[in-house]
Amino acid sequence: MMIEKHISALLYRYQCVIVPGFGAFLTETKSASIDTDTNTFYPPKKLISFNANLKNNDGLLANHIALQEKISYEQAVEDIKKMVTVWADQLENGDKLILKNIGDLTYNNEGSLVFYPNTPVNYLTDSFGLGSFTSPAIKREVYKAEIEELEEEVPVLFTPEKRKKNYSFLKYAAVFVAALSIGSAGFKVYYDNKIITETRIAEQHVQEQVNQEIQTATFFLDPMPAVKLTVKEETAEEELYYHIVANAFRNEANANKAVNQLKAQGFKARKLDKNKYGLYPVLYESYTTYEAAHKNLNRIRKEYNKEAWLLVKDL
Secondary structure, eight states, rough: OOOOHHHHHHHTOOOOEEETTTEEEEEEEOOOOTTTTEEEEEOOOEEEEEETTTTTTOOOHHHHHHHHHTTTTHHHHHHHHHHHHHHHHHHEEEEEEETTTEEEEEEEETTTTEEOOOOOOOOOOGGGGGOOEOOOOOOOOHHHHHHHHHHHSOOOOOOHHHHHHHHHHHHHHHHHHHHHHHHHHHHHHHHHHHHHHHHHHHHHHHHHHHHHHHOOOOOOOOOOOOOOOOOOOTTTTOOOOOEEEEESSSSSHHHHHHHHHHHHHTTEEEEEETTTTOOEEEEEEEESSSHHHHHHHHHHHHHHHHTTTTOOOOO
């Protein structure tokens, strides 16, 4: 009879399982832990230990075996005694006693019984279904350096140090803008009233001139010469609403250099005018449809520049 399977079943529910005449297996709950060297997370679990001094029969193991094997309590006690004798002989011969899902027992050089836990299962029922996993280390300083470099190109403050540094300036700037807005509102009312008055005077003057022209007008029946209107044709460039951006530069010379490099690679590269951030965007190519732009963006990211992005011009 495999007594260790019954011991293992009881360890899920009890903190102490005594094997009469042999010793007791004890459990202690360990909280979740992290191995910082390997970045591995371990769930809470029960740690198994062994105490050779607890040998008195408390009836727990024998009663469990009797119910599971459908035998009498006395027969279960007798079976345990026989198995303990086999274990003792095995240990006396210098062999290692291996108890599946529990651990290994052996005598050391000093003649003491030593227990080595070997529990591939987690006996803590609250942690059922939870396993260990490894997560990549968080490189905060590396990401912070990249964000600070990005702040030099785009005027958006990400890091808390720079936001705090600029907070005082922004606070006073907001007060100034509010005061300026109040003053502007009063001036606007005065200015609007003035414009309305002057407009009425101009309208009356124009109407008087029109009346005089009508009274002295001479009408001609000859046809008037045709008027030729020139309609500006929309260029192909104006229809290109989708642009694949390679990079943006503060220095125009660097932007021109990048354009020449992209043209040498076979792209229809060009440079846009300086934007509101003071940067010159450099484009790989421009397209009339989103589908074509998105298709080529994926190709460029895969073959040339994974940082390339899509700029959509207002339709």
